[in-house]
Amino acid sequence: MAEIKFEEALKKLEKIVEDLEKGDLTLDEALKIYQEGIELSRACSQRLEGAKKKIEVLSKNKKGGFELKGPEESDS
Amino acid sequence: MKQQRQIYTVSEITQDIKLLLENAFGEVWVEGEVSNFRPSQAGHWYFSLKDDSALLSAAVFIRNTRDIRFKLEDGLKVVCFGKIDIYAPRGQYQLIIEKIEPKGIGGLQLALEQLKEKLEKEGLFKQEHKRPIPYLPGCIGVITSQQGAAIKDILKVLDRRFKEARIVIRPVRVQGEGAKEDISEAIKELNLFNESVDRDKRIEVMIVGRGGGSIEDLWAFNEEVVARAIYNSRIPVISAVGHERDVTLSDLVADVRAPTPSAAAELVIPRKEDLKNNLEDLTGGLQNAFANISAGFQQEINGLLHRLHLNIAHDFELAESSFQSARRKLFLLNPAVRIQQYLERALDLARQIFVRAGHIIELKQNRFHKAAGMLSGLSPLNILSRGYSITFAQDSGRIIKEGRQLAIGDSIKTRLYKGELISEVRGIK
DSSP: TTTHHHHHHHHHHHHHHHHHHTTSSSSHHHHHHHHHHHHHHHHHHHHHHHHOOOOEEEEEESOOOOOEHHHHHHHO | OOOOOOOHHHHHHHHHHHHHHHHSSSSEEEEEEEEEEETTSSEEEEEEEESSSEEEEEEEOOOHHOOOOOOOOTEEEEEEEEEEEEEGGGGGEEEEEEEEEESOOOOOHHHHHHHHHHHHHHTTGGGGGGGOOOOSSSSEEEEEEEESHHHHHHHHHHHHHHTTTTEEEEEEESTTTTHHHHHHHHHHHHHHHHHHHHGSSOOOOEEEEEEEOOTTTTTGGGGGHHHHHHHHHHHHHEESSSTTOOEEEHHHSSEEEEEEEHHHHHHHSSSSSHHHHHEEEEEEEHHHHHHHHHHHHHHHHHHHHHHHHHHHHHHHHHHHHHHHHHHHHHHHHHHHHHHHHHHHHHHHHHHHHHHHHHHHHHHHHHHHHHHHHHHHHOOOOHHTTOOEEEEETTTTBBBOSSSGOTTTTOOEEEESSSEEEEEOOOOOO
């Protein structure tokens, strides 16, 4: 679940709501996708709330590797 | 008449002409149509400039070709700046060109048109090559000047829409010397960077651009090397160059063209509020939909339960009545009742036996008496009493029934009703 992209999760959630609204599912099926939907919703919500602001500047070090620094450090 | 003849060598006269021409014209602008364009192996360009009635040889040396942004081709009307020069080995005069401008439109513009045409033919602008922009990218790359207006605008939008986004800035020169190399390198680097980090840290989309400026300022974004770097990027690219009206090659190649850096940021970062609302709506929808479904099932269950109750009541009645009838049957089948019946029957039979046995005994007695009577009638003694006798052989004791059982002289015993006679056979007949 952690791997799933926000957009995919949202799309899946939309599909689940649609399927549920159609209402031609067995109770077992409905319960199953409802649980799935709740998990997706939770994952999306975590994705929204769990994100942290981070601005970094990419540069190459002397060895040719990549370095990420805060904008202040590299503001020369 | 003798005249002083001044005799030049070929070199001398050529040298004089050269000086003359150089003094007369120096540096000139010449307008004409390009024909017979032929670049040399060494990188110099040779061609002719012509108009309706004349032709002028022309050359551009390699050090000057680099400054010419557009592609020279036959038929192109140009204005050239240079010097008239004599090429002594061939006795030819020619225009040594330093600058060329296309006639009518500016050189840059022409170069752009030509490059655009070339890239278009190669398919770099085709819609099918455009990659989709992720909806909520985990990390956004930004390639622009660190001091420019673009990065400030982008960060401002971020703050407004989704403060918590992750941004990786790759600072580049966006104009002047080295800009095109910087930008194209940076695009490649972000792609390389992605290969060096975990999947969740990867840059999912990049904004390449700068704030507004003159067309020359924006030129790096019209460079082929930049356009190709954008085209080859595996990370989707949003171009954001200058203002709305400026359309560069980068814009044409990019997966999405944003009119300005701010607009690019808005494209790539959804409003957190919108996302939250959307998610809440969906989650609410999910719960409602499920509540409806379970309510539906509940109703169905209630209906079934009701019917079940009705059915059970009916079944119960049926069972009750069949129970009652069974009980009646059972009562009739009660063994006590049957025992009584059997007992009565047994007694009845016993009585019958008693009566019948009496009869039988009587019958048997009668038959016995009759038989006894008959038996006494058959007794030999009884027959003897009526005058019959029985004769036995004296020696064997056998009853004599025929005369030939005996021989003359045999002794016989004759039993009479009372007493016995012993006799001797005298004759046999």
